[in-house]
Amino acid sequence: MIKYFCKKCGIDAERSECPVCGQRTDVESKIFWCDSCKVPIYDEECPICHTKGRYLTSDIRPVFPEERLLLEIILNKPLAFVNSSVWNGTGNRYYVDGKKISLSISKVNDLDPEEIRHQLDLYKSQNDSSYFDEMIERWIVANSARYHFITTEAKQFIREHSKRYLNDDTASAFVSFSGGKDSTVVSDLVRKALGTPSIIHIFGNTTLEFPHTYEYINRFRQANRKTPLLRAENREQDFFNLCETFGPPSRTLRWCCTIFKTGFIGEKISKTFGETKTVLTFYGIRRSESASRNNYERSSTGKKISKQLVASPIIDWMDYDIWLYLLTAKCDFNDAYRLGYTRVGCWCCPNNSQWSQFLASVYMPELYQKFHKILLDFAEKMGKADPEDYVRSGGWKARQGGAGIELSKNVAIEFKPCATDAKSFNYQLNKPITNELYELFKPFGDLNFEMGKARLGEVFVLDYHTKQPLIKIQGRLGTNELRLSILGSPIAARTKIVEIELKFKCQITKYQLCSGCHACENICRHGAIKLIKIGEDDTAYQYVIDENKCVHCFECINHYTGGCYMRRVLLPRGKGYSENA
Structure with missing residues (x-):
């Protein structure tokens, strides 16, 4: 039972x-x-037998026979629950016939995976699913009212939000399809609500998906x-190589999402929908998934892809609702969930x-x-006293900043104001x-x-309206000394010298740190920015701006603190460092 209450x-x-x-x-x-x-x-009174139920938990999902067998092996009770109703509730707590059983996750990590695999193979042929199948059918009947309510409401939301985007030449729509349970539900709902199978689906292949995800994607393609x-997908860069360059991703520094997912989904959107001004994206985001997602709106503007509008039909659904829909509607789904995974994304995600x-x-x-070896090598490189404990305890997941990483040296910008001209600045580049x-x-x-003197390496930046000089760039090719002079204003919509100089630093930071993360490409809604691969190295890219498309909105300068997404990833934290340095 879900209750909504407005305090106001x-x-x-x-x-x-x-x-x-x-x-x-x-x-x-x-x-x-x-x-x-x-x-x-879902309701306190059972719709089948009309007896009063008892409170169990706030959310729950079915435990499939494959996961149940794993649980039994962990508990040294193979096949003990084959004729029991087994579920997993909030806090990863297991329930057998409505009673909580004791399981220590920390102790599970001490088990020998090879022995677990041996036991799974040993009992696999005896792992009967008859009782499970019968139990699920009872569950579906008992919760049919909830199924019809959430399904009707979600379809209505989809139809209402699709009207403009399916009948307007300046707008389009698609389903963001990850191969996980939530996007599977959204895909089925959207196709049924709109009465057509032809709505585009985009699968963002991070190259780090579960093997079962690729199998499911292939099945989905064949069946639909x-x-x-x-x-x-990003076919130009390798995750494991970039771990050497940036360090492994952490909960707060998930550079992998930008490089392997957002960037190339944004590129696919641009190529697929061309000059379309707005693209409606149906997402499987749910508030109950995490504290951060609890703040999401049901309809919003895309934060990382500029031309995207996001609609989340199932944003208030619980895990309970997701599985009720999948099993009632007889949807095929990713087999990783049968093994015990609650979420399916990148198999090595720090989350x-x-x-x-x-x-x-x-x-x-x-x-x-x-991946375990990469984490151990990184821990040793960082000088951790006990690398194995650092990895096993998840210390790498809490990493913040790029301390100890070679590229992080390029975050700092050596800067000296000119002694004779308050509007000129000298930089020693890295x-x-x-x-x-x-x-x-x-x-x-x-x-x-x-206009400038070639022997001094002078280049002028002119106001794009008046053609009057705004900036003088002075620095000979091949050297590391750069001088920038303010000749007019406003520059980047700023008139104060200190603010203009910060905008200069934004672009210098890009120059020193650009590693081909593709973030800038996606924040430019005019398609003016392009990253071009120029070498074998995973970070070797050329940053190109098409002056015929650039409208000088300054979003590429202002969007990220310090001007560059990778700055946040590589900025060393701690004494002597500042986020705004």
Whole structure:
């Protein structure tokens, strides 16, 4: 049972938005247990036997026979629950016939994955699913009212938000399809709500997906031939190589999402929808997934991809609802969930739980060992006293900043104001000047190479309206000394010298740190920025700005603190460092 209550208006609501004031409501979720039917129920009274259920937990999901066998082996009770109703509730707590069983996740990580695999193979042929199948059918019947309510409401939301985007030449729509349970539900809902299988799906292949995800994607493509399933992926860079350059991703520094997911989904959107001004994206985001997602709105503007509008039909669904829909509607889904994974994304994500790490060691031993070695090597490189403990305890997940990483040296900009001219600034760069440096000054205005003295390496930036000089760039190619002079204003919509100089630093930071993360490409809604691969190295890219497309909106300068996404990843934290340095 889910209850919505608006504290401001003092009323109950049917959704997470108050019908009176429009603000977010408080949410309370309760799942009950029917001891007679041995299934969870949404309402306190069981719709099948009409007995009163008892409160069990706030959210729950079914445990499939494959995961149940793993649980039994961990508990040294193979096949003990084969004829029991087994579920997993909030906090990764297991319930057998409505009773909580004791399981220590920390102790699970001490088990031998090879022995676990041996036991799984030994009992696999005896792992009967008959009782599970019968139990699920009872559960579906007992919760049919909830299924019809959430399905009807979600379809109505989809239809209402699709009207403009399916009948307007300046707008389009697609489904963001990850191969996980949530996007599977959204895909099914959207196709049924709109009455067509032909809506485009985009699969962002991070190259780090579960093997089961690729299998499911192939099954989906075969079963839904009328649904265009496009693939967006980074074929130019290797995750493991970049771990050497940037350090492994952490919870706060998930550079992998930008480089392997957002960037190339954005590129696929641009190529697919061309000059379309707005693209409506149906996402499987849910607030109950995490504290950060609890703040998401049901409809919003894309934060990382500029032309994107996001609609989340199932934003208020619980895990309970997701599985109720999938199993009632008889949807095919990713087999990783049968093994015990609660979330399916990148198998090495720093947001994964200890339980997910354990499952990876059991079901993906080669990939697990490869990444484990990278983490150990990084821990040793960082001088950790006990690298093994640092990795096993998840210390790498909490890493902040780029201390000890070679490229982080380029974060700092050595700067000296000119003693004779308050509007001129001298910089000692960490890499020699090339023509790419000038490219990064195009957003400020038009480049002019004729006005300056070539022997001094002078290039002028002109106001794109008046053609009057705004900036003088002085620095010979191949040297590391750069001088910038303010000749006019406003520059980047700023008139104060100190603010203009900070905008200069933004572009110098890009020049020194650019590693081809593709973040800038996606924040430019005019398609003026392009990263071009220029060498074998995973970070070798040329930053190009098309002056014919650039409208001088300065979003590429202002979007990220300090001007560059990778600055946040590589900025060393601690004494002597500042986020705004």
